[in-house]
Amino acid sequence: MSWIKESNLGWLHLLCLRVLKCGRIPKHVAFIMDGNRRFAKKKNVEKMEGHTKGFDKLSETLQWCLDIGITEVTVYAFSIENFKRSKEEVDDLMELTKEKFKRLLEERDKLMEYGLRIRVIGNMGYLPEDIVKIVAEAECMTKENNKTLLNVAFSYTAQDEITSAVNLTLLGLNNGALNDGDINLNLLSKCLHTQNSPFPELIIRTSGETRLSDFLLWQGSCSYLHFTGVLWPELTLWHFLWAIFKFQCVCKDLDNVRNKLLAFPALSSNGSAFIDGIDTYRLDVIKKALAS
Numbered sequence: 001m002s003w004i005k006e007s008n009l010g011w012l013h014l015l016c017l018r019v020l021k022c023g024r025i026p027k028h029v030a031f032i033m034d035g036n037r038r039f040a041k042k043k044n045v046e047k048m049e050g051h052t053k054g055f056d057k058l059s060e061t062l063q064w065c066l067d068i069g070i071t072e073v074t075v076y077a078f079s080i081e082n083f084k085r086s087k088e089e090v091d092d093l094m095e096l097t098k099e100k101f102k103r104l105l106e107e108r109d110k111l112m113e114y115g116l117r118i119r120v121i122g123n124m125g126y127l128p129e130d131i132v133k134i135v136a137e138a139e140c141m142t143k144e145n146n147k148t149l150l151n152v153a154f155s156y157t158a159q160d161e162i163t164s165a166v167n168l169t170l171l172g173l174n175n176g177a178l179n180d181g182d183i184n185l186n187l188l189s190k191c192l193h194t195q196n197s198p199f200p201e202l203i204i205r206t207s208g209e210t211r212l213s214d215f216l217l218w219q220g221s222c223s224y225l226h227f228t229g230v231l232w233p234e235l236t237l238w239h240f241l242w243a244i245f246k247f248q249c250v251c252k253d254l255d256n257v258r259n260k261l262l263a264f265p266a267l268s269s270n271g272s273a274f275i276d277g278i279d280t281y282r283l284d285v286i287k288k289a290l291a292s
Helices: 011-021 036-043 047-068 080-084 087-106 108-114 129-142 158-174 185-190 237-261 269-291
Strands: 028-032 072-079 116-121 148-156 202-205 224-227
Touching: 011 047, 011 237, 028 047, 036 047, 047 072, 047 087, 047 148, 047 237, 072 080, 072 087, 080 087, 080 148, 087 108, 087 129, 108 116, 108 129, 116 129, 129 269, 148 158, 158 185, 185 269, 202 237, 224 237
Parallel strands: 028 072, 028 202, 072 148, 116 148, 202 224
Antiparallel strands: none
């Protein structure tokens, strides 16, 4: 299935979208796509069939986000903890990932039409070289697109992300690029995998679990958390629109919290130069992966 489905909403769906658009639409929405394996068990099919249906649902959900005007989407696709699953399942998931990213590369024209940029966030050190290379191709191909950003959290945990950010700042201290006074919450925030992205205003988790499972713990500190009992492949547009409506009910209160907790100090001149250097380094890593 394509990464972007053609929009085929009925009149009632379109009416509800228009009504919701009269209110506040979150700029950045994140999804914990939970329940693929339980869906497979429920339907008495192989686990990989559940994961495939999960990708199909991602494609559909991304189109809903485009329809309603959300400009950034982050999805929790594969946790570092998932490497503890059976070798057979992990290998199958890697093959599915490679297959889907190959399909993405074939859809260049559609991605350019929608202005969709793909960014994979996570620890690439855990991934096979062929996966790293195809991910780098996708990022490089779409890096100039600026209408919608899709962050795919793959080989990711928030603890690993925060550790990486701290290590980057320590590196800056050790090589003289930073002084003690340059380090603040703003600098650490920009050292995260999400870099300059706005923090998600809404995080949606499926499957009935009411926890974040080590996902965007820093960035989600002031997000509205919406938990639904439906399994990820069974998510419908109505579930999605209900989450948007619930967000709209509390967004003003959330703004007050965000204004207090996320009023980060400005970066120093050293800090700004350091962040620019990190951006250049990350681009060089992508180019190196493409050349390998």
